Amino acid sequence: MKIYDVAVIGAGPAGMTAAIYACRAGKSVALFEKNFPGGQMVNAHIIDNYPAEDCISGFDLAQKMFEQVAAAGADFINEEVTAITSGGDITLTTPSNSYRAKTAVLATGTERLRLGISGEDRLDGRGVSWCATCDGAFYRGKDVAVIGGGNSAVSEALYLSAICKSVHIIHRRDSYRAEVSLAEKLRATKNITEHLECVPVEITGEDKVSGVILDKKGEKFTLAVDGVFVAIGGRPEQKLIAGVEKDGAGYIKTDNEMRTSLPCVFAAGDNISKQVRQIVTACSDGAIAALSAASSD
């Protein structure tokens, strides 16, 4: 069986950058991805904070990165890694195969959080969505709500405002976590209504969403909407990273060289413990992880 120098798990911006840098260091590289290359970046309608790309869709940026990965010579393996074992060579198990590598970079990102309120699971796919760019077109001319106060929620509300009749953004605090420039755009958009200090308690509807019940300081009221977009952040998927040391919130602890607690296992991107989660910081992590892996195999 071929033993790769570097196995990268996850083809988001961190993983794709790691693959490019490891290839350029002369290493044989396998890049594993269960879905499409790009990770959560592909859901971004517009990215306007990645240097030299002042207005590009997440899909197009992902495509450009992937073309660079292919040109660099990485093997793209479109399979889900379900387990890794370290100690000597690393074994990576997928549903259909087993692979070996000298080092691994965990670039597995985060999975989207759910609200855990009544109606969310039952109406999933029938008005409840986690992706405005995927599902927004179904709500053309309709009324929708976006839940969350971070960059994802505000970006999704702005995207939906161009398609929908009205957009209600629902945030549990009185100020946004999102960048100031995005929050300013939100406030300047006529068909977006803010509902601050409001906690969603139930999504209503029989066969499809009819509304969302909010609690504002103990007073409940219902907003009639056709769709609810949940954008309340993410958390690393825990099963694959079970063996590495993590912080209290479940993010992988790394040192400055992106080493994890396991020998020859590195991590990069949104799944690591850090303050700033941006495409550009994911790329930076990926470059460092790859160069560390390349010098340790």
Ligand code: NAP
């Ligand atoms: P985030 O920054 O973690 O924000 C999550 C938001 O959801 C917060 O406002 C949080 O409220 C709220 N929330 C969490 N749990 C909730 C619950 N149970 N009920 C109601 N509200 C809840 O997540 P994100 O927006 O997905 O962003 C993730 C990372 O990607 C961030 O680092 C972000 O900067 C980055 N990102 C960047 C861009 C960009 O640069 N354009 C775009 C997308 C994402 P509190 O504020 O009260 O905690």
